[in-house]
Amino acid sequence: QSVLTQPPSASGTPGQRVTMSCSGSSSNIGSNAVNWYQQLPGTAPKLLIYGNNQRPSGVPDRFSGSKSGASASLAISGLQSEDEADYYCATWDDSLNGWVFGGGTKLTVL
Amino acid sequence: QVQLVESGGGVVQPGRSLRLSCAASGFTFSNFGMHWVRQAPGKGLEWVAIISYDGSNNYYADSVKGRFTISRDDSKNTLYLQMNSLRVEDTAVYYCAKALIRRASNNPPVDWGQGTLVTVSS
Numbered sequence: 001q002s003v004l005t006q007p008p009s010a011s012g013t014p015g016q017r018v019t020m021s022c023s024g025s026s027s028n029i030g031s032n033a034v035n036w037y038q039q040l041p042g043t044a045p046k047l048l049i050y051g052n053n054q055r056p057s058g059v060p061d062r063f064s065g066s067k068s069g070a071s072a073s074l075a076i077s078g079l080q081s082e083d084e085a086d087y088y089c090a091t092w093d094d095s096l097n098g099w100v101f102g103g104g105t106k107l108t109v110l
Numbered sequence: 111q112v113q114l115v116e117s118g119g120g121v122v123q124p125g126r127s128l129r130l131s132c133a134a135s136g137f138t139f140s141n142f143g144m145h146w147v148r149q150a151p152g153k154g155l156e157w158v159a160i161i162s163y164d165g166s167n168n169y170y171a172d173s174v175k176g177r178f179t180i181s182r183d184d185s186k187n188t189l190y191l192q193m194n195s196l197r198v199e200d201t202a203v204y205y206c207a208k209a210l211i212r213r214a215s216n217n218p219p220v221d222w223g224q225g226t227l228v229t230v231s232s
Contacts, residue, residue, distance in 0.1 A: 035218040044222040045155060050210055088155050092216060098169050099157040
């Protein structure tokens with residue numbers, strides 16, 4: 001059972017906008033920045049969003065992040081087939097004194 | 111560019127020890143905190159440990175606390191994970207990852223290695 005809760009699956013068609021959620025508590029998302037990772041099949045994770053809504057260089061602006069209270073969301077607009085991957089949220093937890101990941105959301109592009 | 115190469119994985123019996131290494135290049139290793147993150151077969155990501163850029167602060171997941179030790183040798187640009195009293199549930203691909211911000215405490219992993227597989231089995 002992950003400290004951060006993510007829906008196990010999401011789907012969309014090419015060109016569509018999809019969002020996925022990450023729910024936590026006051027000790028993690030409620031008081032720390034949220035980061036999002038994309039993991040394509042058989043590869044290492046890649047940082048997509050840091051600091052709630054900042055994109056590292058090279059990440060398309062189709063990807064955006066937001067946070068409200070103890071929840072965060074990742075949005076992908078103009079969905080493409082290559083976006084099919086697992087997506088994880090992560091943040092620091094003040095109570096656990098450690099980093100925590102969500103269980104991941106598997107995105108399927110129909 | 112940043113390159114992280116893990117090594118030291120393999121098959122080990124429960125209760126035994128293993129040391130993982132992560133050779134870093136393409137950046138000033140001593141300026142960045144480093145993480146270990148693992149992924150059990152078919153499962154999600156689990157953070158394991160972090161060491162600060164100057165080695166003064168280490169934090170561990172509760173699942174490995176007291177059994178695993180993270181360390182670094184800046185003269186060799188290498189990160190280590192000493193794993194003792196291994197359990198079947200420690201079976202996973204172990205990734206090392208560089209922290210995002212130079213000389214800052216506790217920031218997220220940004221660059222990842224390709225991982226090394228540790229299998230704990232009798």
